Amino acid sequence: MYELAILARGGVLLTVWALAAGWSRGRLTGCLRREGRQGICRGAWAAPGKEVDWRVRATALQLLRPELVCSHRTAARLHRIELLGEDGGRARPGLLEFTAPASSRSTRSTRGDRNGARNTDRNTDRIHATSFLKDRDWSVRRGLRTTTPARTVGDLIRSCGNREEAVVAADSALTRRAVGGVRRDPLVRYEELAAELAAPRPGGPRARAWLPLTEAASGSPAESVARLRIRDAGLFPESQPALRAAEGRVLRPDFLFREAGLAVEVEGYAFHGTRRAHDRDVARFNALQTCPEIRRVLRFTAREVFAAPDRMTATIRAALTL
Template sequence: MYELATLARGGVLLTVWALAAGWPPGRLAARLRRDGWQRLCRGAWAAPGKETDWRVRETALQLLRPRRVCSHGTAARLHRIELLTAPSALPGSRASLPPEDVCLRRGLRATTAARTVADLIRTCGSREEAVVTADSALARRVVEGVRRDPLVRYGELAAQLAVRRPGAPRARAWLALANPASGSPAETVARLRMGDAGLLPECQPPLRTPGGRALHPDFLFRAAGLAVEVEGYAYHGTRRAHERDIARFNALQSCPEIRRVLRFTAREVFTRPDRMTAAVRAALADLGG
């Protein structure tokens, strides 16, 4: 009989592999318990001491069920697509999908980015959730500390949503609100809320300081010279990031197009967007914009 560790793949052992290697069922169960193997699900174990996160559990499930494909929230996490609210669980698996809608992502079979976003938008409960998802996939982002390029093109999402599936008409209307210039979920929600209030700024426009430094404010009301910045704690959570942010804020105010800068926290955007839009409207009136 082979040692159990040599039968495992990536720290995951299926019971059927051990039985095929000659381990008697009773002896196998005793050995697994004695050595501290961790039960992931029926028929699958993780090596002693291995961290059993969602990826390890999904790996075990895909080893047990070769046709299983991650979808929805699980696929979004694999692709590093930001969601407005993280699901309490990571639902979503499919057993039957067209081959063109399936890819290998971080070692697991998953729906492609385009199919993932389309599935999520069609099942989202709100416009904000849908547009945040689309913006994230369309944009170049840093997610979970990893810098990634845009995952999809607008045309790919439109083609996915052109297929007749439940929720597609509403999803197409929400997709029309997407903007790949958005830099974060908070920026997406701020843009939508300002639009609801009749405020239509430019998103991430290119500016230059007198010294030639390139800057992209989150939003710009060019006629009034008003810039609006949305600050997320995840991005500014270290001393060095805070110092960098202050330097950027000072540089932004030196741009010839800028007369005033308003800054809002992501928390304000999510919980009190009415205050944000009221402050923007008051600043525009003060600036004559």
């Protein structure tokens, strides 16, 4: 009979592994208590002192149910795709989402909601049952079976509740970004997203209508939403144009109304982070005003973009008439 520590994988122990190794249920229960192991979900235990975060829970659930594939917002976290909630307050960080074949045990043994998603062992976790999950739709990412970036964004756009959420996710995947302190290259091309959304699936027509609103040059979720709000107001600036400051370096303002010489900058909540980053931002702001194309710069915070978009667009419109 093996010790429990030997049976565990990555700090996760399944009850079925211990029973298969010869442990009786009574002896196993006593040992789990004495060692101080933590329950992750039914049938899965974490090592004493191990932080049971979302990745540990996802690992345990995939060990218990090999048919589960991380998808939607969970896959977005693994791929470092930014979502609207990261700037707009709508994300649910504790939520785990998976996709599984509709005929699998996981989808048969759990109760679905109106959107076809089903609860797992925790009320906050969901399983999306589908008949459209092929081997090419997923790979292993950071140790977890995860939908590919194209499939992840496609799922998010097809299932999300509004245009802003869809465009924010797509913009992030299309763009080179620094997310969570990690720089990454673009995850998907526009053509790949178009091909993913061409499949006849629920939510497809609406998703295909939103896809042309994406912009690969967008730099943050707040900037994506600002662009949509500005265009809703009948204003159509350039996004991230390359300008040269007097000192010679190339700068890219978020938006530029070239004829009016007006640049518009949007700052996310976590834009500065440190005093050094704030100093760089001040220097960049000053340098931006030395570009020959620019006569005036407007700056808006993410809070203004999300909470008072009409005021933002009115300020821009007034500046354009000066």
